[in-house]
Amino acid sequence: NAGVMQNPRHLVRRRGQEARLRCSPMKGHSHVYWYRQLPEEGLKFMVYLQKENIIDESGMPKERFSAEFPKEGPSILRIQQVVRGDSAAYFCASSPPGHVSYEQYFGPGTRLTVT
């Protein structure tokens, strides 16, 4: 039973480029959550999605960041025009269908470095 998959594991982008981070939830899971961990800081909730719906995006920066979870395929976290402050580890988690679950299963993360 494969766990949550994230790719790429490491991503280097120059300032101004776009970063696309992918997350494939565990089999049978239809809820996806994205978190960001800045260097030497704690995990911060960004967004909660269900298939084709954004449920809670209260943690998303107002500009340059977007997330989607299409009917088919992985969830995508997109960061446009990256800046150095976007350098962080981005973790995705998933949970089974039903009401919001706090028993979430996390992927290994994508480490974004902006040069």
Next chain:
Amino acid sequence: DAKTTQPPSMDCAEGRAANLPCNHSTISGNEYVYWYRQIHSQGPQYIIHGLKNNETNEMASLIITEDRKSSTLILPHATLRDTAVYYCIAPLGKLIFGQGTELSVKP
């Protein structure tokens, strides 16, 4: 979310029980307590959760006081691989990770 308070760090000898405390004095009657851990550079890992009864699974035990104002996560026989940051969370709407307790298991 109810605010949780944990000691910033703790040490434990390998093979001994690790008892990690958490205060959540403002928790409401329907808020669960969840524990996660994050081993260095890895994604967080769910450990256990409870409402008011003590809970046990293959990873740990969770003891919640009768007034629900505090809880203790117990790792019965800590190993070096249990070295991690442990987070106590009382979520309402989303998981809010605080600073957690950095547990160091020493040989």
